[in-house]
Amino acid sequence: MNWRNTILKYRLHHIGGWLLLFAGWYFFRYEDYPGRAWQITLIKVVDLMFMVYLTNYLLIPFLLYRKKYLAFAVLYIVLVAGCSIIKMQVEEIVFGSPGFFDLSTRLKARIYDNIIPHFLLVSTAAAFKLLTDYGIARGRLGAMAKEKAETELQFLKSQINPHFLFNSLNAIYFLIEKQNTTARQTLLQFSDLLRYQLYDCNADKIAIDKELVYLNNFVQLQQLRKDNNYDITMNVNSNVTGFTITPLLLIPFVENAFKHISNHTDKINFVHICISKKNNTLLLEVKNSKDNSIQTENSGGIGLANVKRRLELIYSGKHELVISNSENVFNVKLQLSIDN
Numbered sequence: 097m098n099w100r101n102t103i104l105k106y107r108l109h110h111i112g113g114w115l116l117l118f119a120g121w122y123f124f125r126y127e128d129y130p131g132r133a134w135q136i137t138l139i140k141v142v143d144l145m146f147m148v149y150l151t152n153y154l155l156i157p158f159l160l161y162r163k164k165y166l167a168f169a170v171l172y173i174v175l176v177a178g179c180s181i182i183k184m185q186v187e188e189i190v191f192g193s194p195g196f197f198d199l200s201t202r203l204k205a206r207i208y209d210n211i212i213p214h215f216l217l218v219s220t221a222a223a224f225k226l227l228t229d230y231g232i233a234r235g236r237l238g239a240m241a242k243e244k245a246e247t248e249l250q251f252l253k254s255q256i257n258p259h260f261l262f263n264s265l266n267a268i269y270f271l272i273e274k275q276n277t278t279a280r281q282t283l284l285q286f287s288d289l290l291r292y293q294l295y296d297c298n299a300d301k302i303a304i305d306k307e308l309v310y311l312n313n314f315v316q317l318q319q320l321r322k323d324n325n326y327d328i329t330m331n332v333n334s335n336v337t338g339f340t341i342t343p344l345l346l347i348p349f350v351e352n353a354f355k356h357i358s359n360h361t362d363k364i365n366f367v368h369i370c371i372s373k374k375n376n377t378l379l380l381e382v383k384n385s386k387d388n389s390i391q392t393e394n395s396g397g398i399g400l401a402n403v404k405r406r407l408e409l410i411y412s413g414k415h416e417l418v419i420s421n422s423e424n425v426f427n428v429k430l431q432l433s434i435d436n
Contacts, residue, residue, distance in 0.1 A: 117141060135190050140234035143183040147176055147218045152225040176218055180211040206348075240409045282320060285313040304378075306341055308332055308371070311350060315369065318354045325367040326357070336373045339434045342410050346380055348403040349428045353384035355425065360385070378432040386426050 120143045126133035151172065159168035184206070272279045292310045296302060315330050322328065348371060358365045368383045400419070407415050414433035420426070 114141060115330050117144075118201040123412070124164065132190055134281075139183060139190065143179055143218075144214070144217055148221040149224050150175060151218055154226060156222060156229075156267075163356045176214050177211055180214045180249060184210055185317065200281060236409060236412060243405070243409060254275040260329055282317065285317055289313050291316070291425060293344070299343065301340035302309075304341055305337055307334065307341060307346060310344075310370075313348060314347065314350060315367075318359040320365075322365075325361070327364050327368075331371070336371055338395060340435065341378070341432070344407065345403065345406065345410075345432075346430075348400065349380065349382045349430065352400060352428075353382050353426070356384065356386055358424075360387075360389045376434055378434050380430040380432070381428065383427045385424060388423055 118137055121140060122137040129136045155168055155171055155175070159165075159171065260404060272283065274280075276318065289310060297308055312330060315328065318327075319328050321360065350367075353367045353369075357367055365385045367382070369383075370381045372379045372381075404417065408415060411432060416431040418429045420429075
């Protein structure tokens with residue numbers, strides 16, 4: 097996730113904007129508040145900042161975008177009206193004139209001069225927020241469409257006739273002696289892997305159970321290539337079921353582990369895969385031993401870069417990916433928000 101980069105990128109922009117507003121407000125109104133112009137200007141700017149940020153980064157994401165329109169409207173009105181009243185009370189203290197902004201006198205004037213301008217200013221800031229988010233969403237959808245089109249094009253270029261492929265595998269299966277159950281079972285697993293990639297993965301979402309079967313078949317085929325000096329485990333909690341995810345989202349991490357597993361002869365090499373679910377979060381951890389001389393993340397950079405890109409496009413703001421590359425162990429931890 098790049099939220100730190102986002103904050104760093106726009107912090108100066110925000111500070112500059114508020115300082116410009118402060119300077120403009122002070123320049124046009126300092127004559128109205130002799131001796132206290134900068135205090136009054138600071139109160140007004142800070143009050144507006146509080147309302148804008150609370151609206152844009154709390155009310156809009158957690159209420160408006162979640163279609164809780166009534167709650168958003170009520171809290172928005174309470175926020176602006178309440179902050180306006182508090183601001184007037186603070187200004188009374190600065191002026192040293194208790195009751196100067198008393199709402200019981202000249203109520204219409206107080207609303208017109210303080211509350212209504214705040215509604216207009218905060219609503220303008222909220223409109224910019226909505227337009228910005230809309231532009232980002234449109235850009236993300238465009239990137240997703242382009243990514244999908246490129247993926248489908250690459251798939252079509254590399255795809256051989258599936259009927260010929262499966263007919264050939266079927267013929268090979270019957271050529272294998274019945275006593276050789278290991279070879280037959282391996283061929284069936286390989287066939288299931290291809291069938292999943294060719295047919296099941298055409299959908300945008302797929303049941304997690306099918307994705308797990310695919311991962312398990314892949315791991316078992318990899319185990320055939322390893323001897324007793326390799327410890328390969330895949331543990332899946334029983335509660336990992338009943339939801340869908342994007343196809344082939346988890347396999348790059350597992351492939352990367354097997355691609356860069358160590359080849360020690362004097363100690364155990366390992367790949368440990370753990371998949372669990374906590375509340376509405378899918379947890380994946382893939383850990384593998386590695387040789388000191390191999391830069392695992394750089395060596396497998398293309399695969400990991402692709403899956404990072406897919407996560408940003410499809411699960412933006414709904415995932416957390418942590419990659420640890422120590423001297424002897426490469427570890428990937430993925431947290432993915434899911435919809436049941």
